Amino acid sequence: MVTDQDEAREAPWRERALNAEDALKAAQAEIFSQRTSIGELLGQVRDLEAEWSQEAIQRITTENTALK
Template identity: 75%
Template sequence: MSVAAVARRADVSRTFLYDNPEARDAIASAMDEADKRRTLTLADQDDEREATSRERALNAEGALKTAHAEILAQRTRIGELLGQISDLEAEWTEEAIQRITTENTTLKQRVRQLTADNRTLDERLKAARSNLRFQDRRVADLEAQLAAPD
């Protein structure tokens, strides 16, 4: 390194360094040490970044393997379920499916009819109870009239 560069970095005059070889050597060795430390620090930072990147890559690789295994398991399960559906469909003829569909429709209509009948009977029951309460009051009034002395 030139004397001018050393003087700039050490923030001293060139004349001082020309006149004091010991100072020039001390500054030069201090600068060399600082450069070595900077180089080591940068190397350590690079190593840390590389280790972090390597760790992330390994984590991503592990997650990818897990995802592939899960996908394979899901595909296998889907295949099994589709096979079961096919087996179940094979047991039913078109005529049986039509018959069951018709029965299901008939049962739904019957449920609707029974629900309507139940609602009608419930309304009649409420009306009968109301009439009974009215009749009870009427009988009580008539009994009171008979029991009351004129």
């Protein structure tokens, strides 16, 4: 038999669970969006690398390393 007290204790737990589900859905959407952006950017990098000589790529890599 469910009492009013039991329902009162269960309500906050249920609300936290629903909030957690909403937060998880939002996080998954954000991760998907970022993965899509990363994929597009990596494609752009590959396109740019195809136009550069190996010497230019090495020079830029060295410069980036020095900046870090």
